[in-house]
Amino acid sequence: MPxxxxxxTIRRQLSPLVVDRTIVEAWxxxxxxxLAAHPPxxxxxxxxxxxxxxxxxxRRGKFLLFPLDDGQTWIVHLRMTGALVHRVDxxxxxxxxxxxxRLDDGSWLWxxxxxxxxxxxxxxxxxxxxxxxxxEPLSGCLDAAxxxxxxxxxxxxxxxxxxxxxxxxxxxxxxxDEALHEAGISPLRPGGTxxxxxxxxxxxxxxxxxxxxxxxGGTSFWSYLDARGERGQHQFHVxxxxxxxxxxxxxxxxxxxxxxGGRSTHYCPSCQV
DNA sequence: CTTATTCCCTGATTGC
DNA sequence: TGCAATCAGGGAATAA
Numbered sequence: 001m002p003x004x005x006x007x008x009t010i011r012r013q014l015s016p017l018v019v020d021r022t023i024v025e026a027w028x029x030x031x032x033x034x035l036a037a038h039p040p041x042x043x044x045x046x047x048x049x050x051x052x053x054x055x056x057x058x059r060r061g062k063f064l065l066f067p068l069d070d071g072q073t074w075i076v077h078l079r080m081t082g083a084l085v086h087r088v089d090x091x092x093x094x095x096x097x098x099x100x101x102r103l104d105d106g107s108w109l110w111x112x113x114x115x116x117x118x119x120x121x122x123x124x125x126x127x128x129x130x131x132x133x134x135x136e137p138l139s140g141c142l143d144a145a146x147x148x149x150x151x152x153x154x155x156x157x158x159x160x161x162x163x164x165x166x167x168x169x170x171x172x173x174x175x176x177d178e179a180l181h182e183a184g185i186s187p188l189r190p191g192g193t194x195x196x197x198x199x200x201x202x203x204x205x206x207x208x209x210x211x212x213x214x215x216x217g218g219t220s221f222w223s224y225l226d227a228r229g230e231r232g233q234h235q236f237h238v239x240x241x242x243x244x245x246x247x248x249x250x251x252x253x254x255x256x257x258x259x260x261g262g263r264s265t266h267y268c269p270s271c272q273v
Numbered sequence: 274c275t276t277a278t279t280c281c282c283t284g285a286t287t288g289c
Numbered sequence: 290t291g292c293a294a295t296c297a298g299g300g301a302a303t304a305a
Contacts (some may be wrong), residue, residue: 001297001298001299002299003299034281062299077299077300078299079282079298079299079300080282080297080298080299080300081282081283081284081297081298096283113282114282114283114284115281115282115283115284115297115298116281116282116283117281117282117298117299117300119300153275154275154276155275155276156275156276156277160276160277163298163299163300165299165300172298172299173297173298173299174298221297222284222285222297223284223297261276261277261278262277262278262279262298263297263298264296264297264298
């Protein structure tokens, strides 16, 4: 579902389409009262957006940020099934449409979300939403020394820690498994047992996996669609995720699937130590 | 502080 | 064929 590569793909596609555009119409579905996280009232939320011009499209972890011309920032998190699709025409309302925004060139941003878990904010200071996120893996901010420091003394399984956005921003279930496989480290390892050399390998693996997936436009095993409404291609390039029972692509061992903190976890017990 | 668990959500899939 | 249980997982909230 949308993790860093998916959100980055959407950001790149939306940028030329919405920068310098003004939001002239906004509608939030009453079927999804929790979409507006702040301000929580849909009318107040809409009125903060109307008439505002979008200055740029940014990303922090899995959050999309739209700085506005009055100093506020519109922030979107797609969570599990959210999709933000740019359309030239309005078109008829459809079943899972949860919000719709019209721009001053007549085009639209459609927000679809089957499971209604996504959230949006309009805030004066984006730090109140994204302030606790860890380093950005693709901006050179993620370094092994800092990761090692953050992991010191931690007993939770490494996989669970990688999903904590305060440690590293942007990893979700798919890419946490992929990065640990790429690094040759077991997802079950207590975080604090990582050696400096392993932390270095893990940082490198995280960057490689996330940038590779971004080049493929993200992963569409299920519902993920990019800003053009199209599927990504990285599901054809994953190396462990959902490959349980199949041979490991590095050592030939058998990939195993287990359950870790309620999340499915895939790894190769013979080369991930 | 840390770690583990539950809940939010609903369509698709699986099991009997 | 039908219906119930399970699965998918990002992140907030809660419990211990």
